[in-house]
Amino acid sequence: MSPTEIDAVIFSSCSSDQYSASIIAEMLGIKPKIAQRIDNLCNSGTTAVISGYGLIASGLCKSALIVGAESRNSPGRTLGWDVTRGSFALPIYWATMYARNHMRTYGTTEEQMAMVAVKNRKNASKNPNALYRKRITVDEVMASKRITYPLKLLDCSSLCTGASAILLLSEVMSSRRVENPVYVTGIGAQTNSASLSKVMSDMNGTGTAKIAAKDAYDMAKKTPKDIDVAELHDAFSIMEIMAYEDLGFVDRGMGGRFVEKGMVATNTRGGILGCGHPLGATGISQVAEITAQLSGDAGRRQVKGCKTGLVHNLSAGGTSATIIILGVD
Amino acid sequence: MKGDFRVPFCRTCRDRVWPPFERCPTCLSKTIFKRISRMGILLEFSTSFISGHAQDFGIVDLEGVHLLGSVQGNNIFLGCTVVMYDCGVDENIRPFYKFRTGT
Ligand SMILES: [Zn+2]
Numbered sequence: 001m002s003p004t005e006i007d008a009v010i011f012s013s014c015s016s017d018q019y020s021a022s023i024i025a026e027m028l029g030i031k032p033k034i035a036q037r038i039d040n041l042c043n044s045g046t047t048a049v050i051s052g053y054g055l056i057a058s059g060l061c062k063s064a065l066i067v068g069a070e071s072r073n074s075p076g077r078t079l080g081w082d083v084t085r086g087s088f089a090l091p092i093y094w095a096t097m098y099a100r101n102h103m104r105t106y107g108t109t110e111e112q113m114a115m116v117a118v119k120n121r122k123n124a125s126k127n128p129n130a131l132y133r134k135r136i137t138v139d140e141v142m143a144s145k146r147i148t149y150p151l152k153l154l155d156c157s158s159l160c161t162g163a164s165a166i167l168l169l170s171e172v173m174s175s176r177r178v179e180n181p182v183y184v185t186g187i188g189a190q191t192n193s194a195s196l197s198k199v200m201s202d203m204n205g206t207g208t209a210k211i212a213a214k215d216a217y218d219m220a221k222k223t224p225k226d227i228d229v230a231e232l233h234d235a236f237s238i239m240e241i242m243a244y245e246d247l248g249f250v251d252r253g254m255g256g257r258f259v260e261k262g263m264v265a266t267n268t269r270g271g272i273l274g275c276g277h278p279l280g281a282t283g284i285s286q287v288a289e290i291t292a293q294l295s296g297d298a299g300r301r302q303v304k305g306c307k308t309g310l311v312h313n314l315s316a317g318g319t320s321a322t323i324i325i326l327g328v329d
Numbered sequence: 330m331k332g333d334f335r336v337p338f339c340r341t342c343r344d345r346v347w348p349p350f351e352r353c354p355t356c357l358s359k360t361i362f363k364r365i366s367r368m369g370i371l372l373e374f375s376t377s378f379i380s381g382h383a384q385d386f387g388i389v390d391l392e393g394v395h396l397l398g399s400v401q402g403n404n405i406f407l408g409c410t411v412v413m414y415d416c417g418v419d420e421n422i423r424p425f426y427k428f429r430t431g432t
Contacts, residue, residue: 083424085397088397197348197394200388203388
Protein backbone atom coordinates (compact mmCIF):
# COMPACT_ATOMS: atom_id res chain seq x y z
CA MET A 1 0.00 0.00 0.00
CA SER A 2 1.42 3.39 -0.87
CA PRO A 3 1.23 6.48 1.37
CA THR A 4 -0.93 8.21 -1.23
CA GLU A 5 -3.75 5.74 -0.50
CA ILE A 6 -4.11 6.76 3.15
CA ASP A 7 -7.17 8.94 3.75
CA ALA A 8 -6.70 9.79 7.42
CA VAL A 9 -3.80 10.22 9.83
CA ILE A 10 -4.79 10.14 13.47
CA PHE A 11 -2.16 10.88 16.09
CA SER A 12 -2.73 9.72 19.65
CA SER A 13 -0.70 11.51 22.30
CA CYS A 14 -0.96 13.46 25.53
CA SER A 15 1.81 15.77 24.32
CA SER A 16 0.90 19.33 23.45
CA ASP A 17 2.94 19.40 20.23
CA GLN A 18 1.22 21.63 17.70
CA TYR A 19 -0.22 20.33 14.44
CA SER A 20 1.36 16.94 15.10
CA ALA A 21 -0.90 14.75 12.93
CA SER A 22 -0.25 16.97 9.91
CA ILE A 23 3.49 16.95 10.61
CA ILE A 24 3.48 13.13 10.78
CA ALA A 25 1.55 13.02 7.50
CA GLU A 26 4.07 15.27 5.76
CA MET A 27 7.06 13.36 7.13
CA LEU A 28 5.54 10.10 5.81
CA GLY A 29 4.63 11.50 2.41
CA ILE A 30 0.89 11.30 3.07
CA LYS A 31 -1.66 13.90 1.99
CA PRO A 32 -4.66 12.75 4.00
CA LYS A 33 -8.18 14.08 3.79
CA ILE A 34 -8.24 14.21 7.57
CA ALA A 35 -5.39 14.72 10.03
CA GLN A 36 -6.17 15.02 13.72
CA ARG A 37 -4.68 14.51 17.16
CA ILE A 38 -6.52 12.68 19.93
CA ASP A 39 -5.80 13.19 23.62
CA ASN A 40 -7.78 11.23 26.18
CA LEU A 41 -4.98 10.48 28.67
CA CYS A 42 -4.23 6.75 29.07
CA ASN A 43 -6.96 5.59 26.68
CA SER A 44 -6.04 8.04 23.92
CA GLY A 45 -4.91 5.11 21.77
CA THR A 46 -8.19 3.24 21.68
CA THR A 47 -10.08 6.53 21.41
CA ALA A 48 -8.05 7.20 18.24
CA VAL A 49 -8.95 3.74 16.92
CA ILE A 50 -12.63 4.52 17.48
CA SER A 51 -12.21 7.80 15.57
CA GLY A 52 -10.64 5.94 12.68
CA TYR A 53 -13.40 3.37 12.75
CA GLY A 54 -16.00 6.15 12.67
CA LEU A 55 -14.36 7.88 9.70
CA ILE A 56 -14.32 4.62 7.75
CA ALA A 57 -17.80 3.45 8.81
CA SER A 58 -19.26 6.82 7.78
CA GLY A 59 -17.74 6.48 4.32
CA LEU A 60 -15.63 9.64 4.69
CA CYS A 61 -12.41 7.59 4.49
CA LYS A 62 -11.37 4.17 3.25
CA SER A 63 -8.18 3.95 5.26
CA ALA A 64 -6.72 5.45 8.42
CA LEU A 65 -3.17 5.35 9.75
CA ILE A 66 -3.37 5.53 13.52
CA VAL A 67 -0.13 6.44 15.26
CA GLY A 68 0.50 6.75 18.99
CA ALA A 69 3.63 8.26 20.50
CA GLU A 70 4.63 9.60 23.87
CA SER A 71 7.76 10.71 25.64
CA ARG A 72 8.53 9.64 29.18
CA ASN A 73 8.05 13.15 30.59
CA SER A 74 4.67 13.63 28.92
CA PRO A 75 2.31 16.17 30.50
CA GLY A 76 -0.23 13.31 30.57
CA ARG A 77 1.43 11.76 33.63
CA THR A 78 -0.79 13.71 36.04
CA LEU A 79 -4.11 15.53 35.72
CA GLY A 80 -3.46 18.92 37.32
CA TRP A 81 -7.07 20.03 36.86
CA ASP A 82 -8.39 17.44 39.32
CA VAL A 83 -8.35 19.25 42.67
CA THR A 84 -10.39 16.44 44.25
CA ARG A 85 -7.16 14.42 44.50
CA GLY A 86 -5.58 17.06 46.73
CA SER A 87 -1.85 16.48 47.17
CA PHE A 88 -2.35 12.81 46.21
CA ALA A 89 -2.23 13.52 42.48
CA LEU A 90 -0.19 10.53 41.27
CA PRO A 91 -2.07 7.51 39.86
CA ILE A 92 -0.60 5.22 42.54
CA TYR A 93 -2.91 6.75 45.14
CA TRP A 94 -6.17 5.83 43.42
CA ALA A 95 -4.72 2.41 42.55
CA THR A 96 -3.94 1.93 46.25
CA MET A 97 -7.53 2.79 47.17
CA TYR A 98 -8.82 0.24 44.64
CA ALA A 99 -6.40 -2.39 45.98
CA ARG A 100 -7.34 -1.82 49.64
CA ASN A 101 -11.02 -1.96 48.77
CA HIS A 102 -10.56 -5.25 46.91
CA MET A 103 -8.56 -6.77 49.76
CA ARG A 104 -11.07 -5.70 52.40
CA THR A 105 -14.18 -6.64 50.45
CA TYR A 106 -13.09 -9.85 48.73
CA GLY A 107 -9.99 -11.04 50.54
CA THR A 108 -7.72 -10.48 47.55
CA THR A 109 -4.09 -10.96 48.57
CA GLU A 110 -0.83 -9.19 47.81
CA GLU A 111 0.46 -12.50 46.41
CA GLN A 112 -2.40 -12.64 43.89
CA MET A 113 -1.55 -9.11 42.73
CA ALA A 114 2.11 -10.14 42.50
CA MET A 115 1.11 -13.07 40.29
CA VAL A 116 -0.28 -10.63 37.71
CA ALA A 117 3.09 -8.88 37.53
CA VAL A 118 4.93 -12.22 37.31
CA LYS A 119 2.68 -13.46 34.46
CA ASN A 120 2.97 -10.25 32.47
CA ARG A 121 6.75 -10.07 32.84
CA LYS A 122 6.94 -13.71 31.71
CA ASN A 123 4.92 -12.78 28.63
CA ALA A 124 7.11 -9.70 28.07
CA SER A 125 10.19 -11.94 28.04
CA LYS A 126 8.92 -13.30 24.71
CA ASN A 127 8.25 -9.87 23.22
CA PRO A 128 11.25 -8.17 21.60
CA ASN A 129 9.45 -4.80 21.79
CA ALA A 130 8.80 -4.97 25.55
CA LEU A 131 10.81 -2.73 27.85
CA TYR A 132 10.92 -5.13 30.85
CA ARG A 133 11.88 -8.55 29.50
CA LYS A 134 13.49 -9.94 32.66
CA ARG A 135 11.32 -12.55 34.35
CA ILE A 136 10.48 -12.02 38.01
CA THR A 137 9.12 -14.19 40.83
CA VAL A 138 6.32 -13.62 43.34
CA ASP A 139 9.00 -13.38 46.05
CA GLU A 140 10.79 -10.66 44.08
CA VAL A 141 7.59 -8.66 43.68
CA MET A 142 6.83 -9.03 47.39
CA ALA A 143 10.37 -7.93 48.30
CA SER A 144 10.45 -4.97 45.90
CA LYS A 145 10.33 -1.45 47.29
CA ARG A 146 7.12 -0.59 49.13
CA ILE A 147 5.51 2.44 47.50
CA THR A 148 2.25 2.24 49.40
CA TYR A 149 0.48 -0.49 51.29
CA PRO A 150 -0.18 -2.84 49.47
CA LEU A 151 1.53 -1.79 46.21
CA LYS A 152 5.19 -2.52 45.64
CA LEU A 153 7.45 -1.22 42.89
CA LEU A 154 6.89 -4.31 40.72
CA ASP A 155 3.09 -3.96 41.01
CA CYS A 156 3.39 -0.65 39.16
CA SER A 157 3.97 0.12 35.49
CA SER A 158 6.48 2.74 34.39
CA LEU A 159 5.94 5.67 32.10
CA CYS A 160 8.23 5.37 29.12
CA THR A 161 8.96 6.74 25.67
CA GLY A 162 7.32 4.64 23.01
CA ALA A 163 5.32 4.49 19.82
CA SER A 164 2.93 2.21 17.99
CA ALA A 165 0.88 2.28 14.80
CA ILE A 166 -1.89 0.38 13.06
CA LEU A 167 -3.53 0.66 9.68
CA LEU A 168 -7.32 0.50 9.63
CA LEU A 169 -8.97 -0.24 6.28
CA SER A 170 -12.54 -0.43 5.06
CA GLU A 171 -13.95 -3.93 4.63
CA VAL A 172 -13.87 -3.61 0.83
CA MET A 173 -10.30 -2.34 0.79
CA SER A 174 -9.09 -5.01 3.22
CA SER A 175 -10.66 -7.81 1.19
CA ARG A 176 -8.51 -6.75 -1.76
CA ARG A 177 -5.31 -6.04 0.17
CA VAL A 178 -5.10 -8.35 3.17
CA GLU A 179 -4.90 -12.13 3.08
CA ASN A 180 -6.32 -12.82 6.55
CA PRO A 181 -7.93 -9.61 7.76
CA VAL A 182 -8.79 -9.02 11.42
CA TYR A 183 -12.05 -7.15 11.94
CA VAL A 184 -13.16 -4.65 14.56
CA THR A 185 -16.42 -6.31 15.57
CA GLY A 186 -17.38 -4.51 18.77
CA ILE A 187 -16.76 -1.11 20.35
CA GLY A 188 -17.85 0.24 23.70
CA ALA A 189 -16.70 3.46 25.29
CA GLN A 190 -17.87 5.35 28.34
CA THR A 191 -16.82 8.53 30.14
CA ASN A 192 -18.44 9.08 33.54
CA SER A 193 -16.30 11.98 34.74
CA ALA A 194 -12.85 13.54 34.57
CA SER A 195 -12.35 13.96 38.31
CA LEU A 196 -11.65 11.13 40.68
CA SER A 197 -14.38 12.36 43.04
CA LYS A 198 -17.07 10.46 41.11
CA VAL A 199 -15.01 7.24 41.23
CA MET A 200 -14.33 7.65 44.96
CA SER A 201 -17.97 7.18 45.86
CA ASP A 202 -17.89 3.61 44.46
CA MET A 203 -14.55 1.80 44.30
CA ASN A 204 -16.25 -1.53 43.66
CA GLY A 205 -15.11 -2.16 40.10
CA THR A 206 -14.77 0.30 37.26
CA GLY A 207 -18.22 1.59 36.30
CA THR A 208 -17.11 2.87 32.90
CA ALA A 209 -15.49 -0.43 31.89
CA LYS A 210 -18.62 -2.37 32.84
CA ILE A 211 -20.82 -0.18 30.60
CA ALA A 212 -18.30 -0.14 27.74
CA ALA A 213 -17.87 -3.93 27.92
CA LYS A 214 -21.61 -4.54 27.67
CA ASP A 215 -21.88 -2.25 24.64
CA ALA A 216 -18.92 -3.94 22.95
CA TYR A 217 -20.20 -7.47 23.62
CA ASP A 218 -23.66 -6.50 22.30
CA MET A 219 -22.23 -4.95 19.13
CA ALA A 220 -19.98 -7.96 18.47
CA LYS A 221 -22.72 -10.43 19.46
CA LYS A 222 -20.22 -12.10 21.77
CA THR A 223 -20.10 -13.00 25.45
CA PRO A 224 -17.15 -13.09 27.86
CA LYS A 225 -16.88 -16.86 27.24
CA ASP A 226 -16.04 -16.18 23.57
CA ILE A 227 -12.89 -14.19 24.36
CA ASP A 228 -9.73 -16.20 23.59
CA VAL A 229 -7.13 -13.50 24.18
CA ALA A 230 -7.31 -10.11 25.92
CA GLU A 231 -5.13 -7.05 26.47
CA LEU A 232 -6.06 -5.55 29.83
CA HIS A 233 -5.13 -2.16 31.26
CA ASP A 234 -2.63 -3.34 33.89
CA ALA A 235 -1.15 0.04 34.82
CA PHE A 236 -1.12 -1.52 38.32
CA SER A 237 -1.47 -5.24 39.06
CA ILE A 238 -4.77 -4.71 40.89
CA MET A 239 -6.26 -3.18 37.71
CA GLU A 240 -5.93 -6.48 35.83
CA ILE A 241 -7.68 -8.35 38.65
CA MET A 242 -10.53 -5.83 38.53
CA ALA A 243 -10.66 -6.06 34.73
CA TYR A 244 -11.39 -9.82 34.93
CA GLU A 245 -14.49 -8.93 36.91
CA ASP A 246 -15.57 -5.81 34.98
CA LEU A 247 -15.35 -7.77 31.71
CA GLY A 248 -17.41 -10.67 33.08
CA PHE A 249 -14.64 -13.29 32.89
CA VAL A 250 -15.45 -14.07 36.54
CA ASP A 251 -17.96 -12.99 39.17
CA ARG A 252 -17.30 -9.85 41.22
CA GLY A 253 -14.66 -10.54 43.83
CA MET A 254 -13.22 -13.63 42.14
CA GLY A 255 -10.51 -11.78 40.15
CA GLY A 256 -7.76 -12.67 42.60
CA ARG A 257 -8.45 -16.37 42.29
CA PHE A 258 -8.80 -16.06 38.49
CA VAL A 259 -5.18 -15.01 38.07
CA GLU A 260 -4.12 -18.23 39.80
CA LYS A 261 -5.99 -20.26 37.18
CA GLY A 262 -5.26 -18.14 34.08
CA MET A 263 -8.30 -19.23 32.08
CA VAL A 264 -8.00 -16.56 29.37
CA ALA A 265 -4.68 -15.63 27.73
CA THR A 266 -4.19 -12.08 29.03
CA ASN A 267 -1.60 -9.43 28.24
CA THR A 268 0.38 -11.74 25.96
CA ARG A 269 2.63 -8.85 24.82
CA GLY A 270 3.54 -8.31 28.49
CA GLY A 271 0.84 -5.74 29.18
CA ILE A 272 1.65 -2.32 30.50
CA LEU A 273 3.64 -3.86 33.38
CA GLY A 274 5.93 -5.62 30.92
CA CYS A 275 6.01 -3.17 28.01
CA GLY A 276 5.96 0.13 29.90
CA HIS A 277 3.31 2.82 29.53
CA PRO A 278 3.83 5.33 26.72
CA LEU A 279 0.36 6.80 27.42
CA GLY A 280 -0.96 7.71 23.96
CA ALA A 281 0.71 4.70 22.34
CA THR A 282 -0.56 2.08 24.80
CA GLY A 283 -4.07 1.50 23.41
CA ILE A 284 -2.71 1.15 19.88
CA SER A 285 -0.09 -1.35 21.07
CA GLN A 286 -2.90 -3.34 22.69
CA VAL A 287 -4.88 -3.41 19.42
CA ALA A 288 -1.72 -4.33 17.49
CA GLU A 289 -1.08 -7.27 19.85
CA ILE A 290 -4.60 -8.68 19.53
CA THR A 291 -4.39 -8.23 15.76
CA ALA A 292 -1.08 -10.12 15.70
CA GLN A 293 -2.55 -12.90 17.84
CA LEU A 294 -5.64 -13.30 15.65
CA SER A 295 -3.52 -13.22 12.49
CA GLY A 296 -1.21 -15.91 13.82
CA ASP A 297 1.72 -13.45 13.70
CA ALA A 298 2.54 -13.34 17.41
CA GLY A 299 5.66 -15.50 17.12
CA ARG A 300 6.91 -17.06 20.36
CA ARG A 301 3.91 -15.77 22.30
CA GLN A 302 1.25 -17.01 19.87
CA VAL A 303 -1.95 -18.28 21.50
CA LYS A 304 -3.06 -21.32 19.50
CA GLY A 305 -6.42 -21.23 17.74
CA CYS A 306 -7.58 -17.82 18.97
CA LYS A 307 -10.47 -16.31 17.01
CA THR A 308 -11.81 -13.50 19.20
CA GLY A 309 -9.82 -10.95 21.18
CA LEU A 310 -10.57 -8.00 23.43
CA VAL A 311 -8.82 -4.73 24.32
CA HIS A 312 -9.51 -3.01 27.66
CA ASN A 313 -8.09 0.51 28.01
CA LEU A 314 -8.75 2.98 30.86
CA SER A 315 -7.98 6.59 31.76
CA ALA A 316 -7.47 8.47 35.00
CA GLY A 317 -8.55 5.91 37.59
CA GLY A 318 -11.25 4.47 35.36
CA THR A 319 -13.11 7.75 34.83
CA SER A 320 -13.29 6.69 31.18
CA ALA A 321 -12.92 3.33 29.45
CA THR A 322 -12.75 1.83 25.98
CA ILE A 323 -13.41 -1.80 25.06
CA ILE A 324 -12.69 -3.03 21.53
CA ILE A 325 -13.48 -6.56 20.35
CA LEU A 326 -11.65 -7.95 17.33
CA GLY A 327 -12.31 -11.12 15.40
CA VAL A 328 -11.40 -13.09 12.31
CA ASP A 329 -14.94 -13.97 11.32
CA MET B 330 -0.62 29.08 51.48
CA LYS B 331 -3.25 28.48 54.15
CA GLY B 332 -6.71 27.93 52.72
CA ASP B 333 -10.35 28.26 53.64
CA PHE B 334 -12.33 25.23 52.45
CA ARG B 335 -15.41 26.35 50.52
CA VAL B 336 -17.53 24.59 47.91
CA PRO B 337 -19.55 26.21 45.12
CA PHE B 338 -23.33 25.98 45.20
CA CYS B 339 -25.67 26.87 42.34
CA ARG B 340 -27.44 30.22 42.88
CA THR B 341 -30.57 28.88 41.17
CA CYS B 342 -31.05 25.17 41.88
CA ARG B 343 -28.85 25.20 45.05
CA ASP B 344 -26.98 22.08 43.86
CA ARG B 345 -23.50 21.56 45.23
CA VAL B 346 -20.92 21.66 42.42
CA TRP B 347 -17.88 19.38 42.94
CA PRO B 348 -15.28 19.49 41.51
CA PRO B 349 -15.58 23.27 41.77
CA PHE B 350 -16.72 25.32 38.79
CA GLU B 351 -18.16 28.79 38.32
CA ARG B 352 -21.27 27.43 36.61
CA CYS B 353 -23.72 24.72 37.66
CA PRO B 354 -23.51 21.65 35.35
CA THR B 355 -27.28 21.11 35.72
CA CYS B 356 -28.72 24.57 34.96
CA LEU B 357 -25.58 26.58 33.98
CA SER B 358 -26.37 29.30 36.50
CA LYS B 359 -23.53 30.99 38.38
CA THR B 360 -22.29 29.39 41.58
CA ILE B 361 -21.40 30.92 44.93
CA PHE B 362 -18.77 29.56 47.36
CA LYS B 363 -20.02 28.50 50.78
CA ARG B 364 -18.46 26.82 53.78
CA ILE B 365 -19.56 23.26 54.48
CA SER B 366 -18.98 21.07 57.50
CA ARG B 367 -15.34 20.08 57.95
CA MET B 368 -16.42 16.85 59.60
CA GLY B 369 -16.56 13.82 57.32
CA ILE B 370 -16.50 10.06 57.06
CA LEU B 371 -13.44 8.04 56.02
CA LEU B 372 -14.52 5.78 53.13
CA GLU B 373 -11.17 4.10 52.39
CA PHE B 374 -7.61 4.57 53.59
CA SER B 375 -4.10 3.21 53.38
CA THR B 376 -0.48 4.18 53.91
CA SER B 377 2.00 5.77 51.51
CA PHE B 378 5.77 5.45 51.86
CA ILE B 379 6.59 7.72 48.93
CA SER B 380 7.88 10.60 51.02
CA GLY B 381 10.28 8.27 52.86
CA HIS B 382 8.12 7.90 55.95
CA ALA B 383 4.71 6.31 56.50
CA GLN B 384 1.83 8.66 55.76
CA ASP B 385 -1.81 7.63 56.08
CA PHE B 386 -4.20 8.97 53.45
CA GLY B 387 -7.69 8.19 52.32
CA ILE B 388 -10.98 9.07 50.70
CA VAL B 389 -13.13 11.38 52.79
CA ASP B 390 -16.83 12.11 52.29
CA LEU B 391 -17.71 15.64 53.46
CA GLU B 392 -21.48 15.88 53.04
CA GLY B 393 -21.17 14.20 49.62
CA VAL B 394 -17.96 16.00 48.61
CA HIS B 395 -15.38 13.28 47.97
CA LEU B 396 -11.68 14.05 48.11
CA LEU B 397 -8.28 12.53 48.88
CA GLY B 398 -6.47 13.81 51.93
CA SER B 399 -3.89 12.90 54.54
CA VAL B 400 -5.23 11.34 57.74
CA GLN B 401 -3.68 11.56 61.22
CA GLY B 402 -4.74 9.80 64.38
CA ASN B 403 -4.13 6.74 66.52
CA ASN B 404 -7.34 4.90 65.74
CA ILE B 405 -8.04 5.09 62.01
CA PHE B 406 -10.73 2.73 60.72
CA LEU B 407 -13.18 2.48 57.85
CA GLY B 408 -16.18 4.71 58.51
CA CYS B 409 -14.54 6.69 61.29
CA THR B 410 -15.27 10.39 61.71
CA VAL B 411 -12.50 12.73 60.56
CA VAL B 412 -12.13 16.50 60.65
CA MET B 413 -10.35 18.67 58.12
CA TYR B 414 -7.97 20.64 60.35
CA ASP B 415 -5.98 22.25 57.55
CA CYS B 416 -6.14 22.90 53.82
CA GLY B 417 -4.43 25.16 51.35
CA VAL B 418 -2.23 25.30 48.28
CA ASP B 419 1.37 24.06 48.28
CA GLU B 420 4.44 25.44 46.49
CA ASN B 421 3.53 23.45 43.34
CA ILE B 422 0.07 25.11 43.35
CA ARG B 423 -1.52 21.76 44.30
CA PRO B 424 -4.32 21.91 46.85
CA PHE B 425 -3.90 19.84 50.01
CA TYR B 426 -6.44 18.62 52.54
CA LYS B 427 -5.40 17.38 56.01
CA PHE B 428 -7.68 15.37 58.29
CA ARG B 429 -7.41 13.96 61.78
CA THR B 430 -9.61 11.43 63.48
CA GLY B 431 -12.17 12.58 66.04
CA THR B 432 -14.82 15.26 66.12
ZN1 LIG C 1 -28.13 24.82 39.00
